[in-house]
Amino acid sequence: MKKALFFAYLIKLVFIFILKYLSYVGDTSTESEENILRYFTIEDIKIGEEYSRKGFLISIISNLIDISILLSLTFLGYAKKLEDYLQIKTKNSFFLTSILFITICYTINFVIDLPFSYYFEFLLEHQFGFSNLNITSWLILNLKNFILGLFGVILTGLGLIYILKFFIKSWIFLVPVASIIFGLILSVAFPILITPLYYDYSEIENGTLKDKILILCEKEKISITNVYIINESEYSNHTNAYFTGWGKDRKIFLYDTLIKNHTEEEIISILGHEIGHWKYNHQIKDILFSGIILFIGCIITKKIFELSLIQNKMNLEFIYSPSSIPILILIFGLLNFINSPIENYLSRNDETEADREALILTNDKESFISTEIKMARDNKSRLNPHPIIEWFYYSHPKTLDRINLAENFKK
Ligand SMILES: [Zn+2]
Known part of the structure; x- marks a missing residue:
């Protein structure tokens, strides 16, 4: 099995x-x-190309480093060595060994990735005029990400380890169910607990935009508790808008960068798209679908792990041992890679459905198209992605397809 996995x-x-x-x-x-030239200039195409190509070699180096770490942990047995060492140090405490193992692996990974994040998220983002952070605020942001990330991996890692340990037969069902419940909780808790850690937001001021938003929601019988403006401009010039919450407690968040760069009609068109996601329950469908995929992944992983134990050339112990985490990450990485085009295909369908809903609701294809053009320009989007890349990685249809959808739209 070692050879086959490798x-x-x-x-x-x-x-x-x-x-x-x-x-x-x-x-x-x-x-x-x-x-593309029917809507954009040669300059737009070139900038998108340049932005997506920048750092090509550096990203390969970063990938190679990540790969060597994972391979040495799994195939060269370093995961087991680390676990044995921690067991001695913690006087055989399984709980402490697990926490320390996760913390050490996460920290090493974070530290090694930091220079690459600096290059991609600070230098390049400044070079292309996106980032508004100085170096101190960038470091503070990364410290926050580190602490929050560590908290997250310890929580999920321990959850996984204990489910695997105590539910030897039923973990393949429990892990997906737990992930669905966790996904649902997170979708409610995220705007309440996580968003305020990063952003200041304030209620939208009374005015024509607010009136238009309220009319749109009323038309669709969506009760919203409030519309908030998020201070994204403190971080970057990227634009976004989203809905959060369930049932009656729904909030709309708009990036201040969006308000700056778009007309009120364009913002309404963007919200129409978000209403489309809400109306067709895309978020819940996504969480459920991921749960089903995870279930299939668990069955395959269980089989591969059992086969690996037969000759046990990778020095594995139990599936719940902390030292098994790297091999589980490797197997799940493989399965996730195969799943990626399927998931993105479904996501592109959802996005098209939401786009169509925006067009139906607003009956304003001019604003829809001008939004697409502005967003592509503002985000320096790649306008001419390779069809295979689009099929494999794109969660949204490419800009031109979205514009074409609007051009061909008839109410
Ligand atoms: Zn969308």
């Missing part, structure tokens, strides 16, 4: 590097360019 991992790597290459090249056909 081989599968190598195949995944070959695919990843081919995809990286295709993503660099993009769609070079003249037909695609002609279509």
Whole structure:
């Protein structure tokens, strides 16, 4: 099984590097360019290319480092060595060994990734005029991410370890169920607990925009508790808007960057899209679908782990041992890679459904199209992605497809 897993991992790597290459090249056909030039300029295409290509080699180096860490933990037995060492130090406390194992792996990974985050999230984002952070605030942001991330991985890691330990037969059912419950809780708790840690937000001022939003929601019988403006401009110039909460306690969040760059009609069009997601229950469907996929993943993982134990060339102990986490990450990484085009295909369908709803609600395809054009320009989007990249990685249809949907829309 060790050889088979290693081989599968190598195949995944070959695919990843081919995809990286295709993503660099993009769609070079003249037909695609002609279509794009109906709405954009050559300059727009070039900037999108440049932004998506920047740091190509550095991202490969970063990938190679991550790969070597995972491989040495799993195939060279370093995970087991670390666990044995921690067991001695903690006088055989399973609980402490688990926490320390997760903390050490997470911290090493975070520290190694930090220079790459600095390059991608600070230097490049400044170079392309997105980031509004100075170095101190960037460091504070990363410290926050570290603490919150550590808290998150310890919680999920321990949860997983104890489910695996105490439910030897039924964990393949319990893990997906727990993930669905956790997903539902998080979707409610996130705006209440996490958003305030990063953002200041205030209620939208009375005015024509607020009136238009309220009319739109009333028309769709959506009761909302409030509309908030989030201070994204403190961090970056990226734009976004979203709905949160369930039932009667719904809130709308708009990035201040969105208000700055878009007309009221365009903002209403964006909200129409979000209402589409709400109306078709996309969020709940996504959480349930992920649960089902996770269930299939658990069955396959259980089988692979059992087969690995037969000759046990990877020095595995129990599936719930902390030292089994890296091999579980490796197996799940493989399965996730295979699942990625399926999940993105479904997500693109949801997005198209939401786009259609926005067009039906507003009956304003001009604002829809101008929003798409502005958003692509503001975010320096890649306008000519390679079709295979779009199929594999894109959770949203590419800009031109969304514009075409609006052009062909008839009420
Ligand atoms: Zn959407």
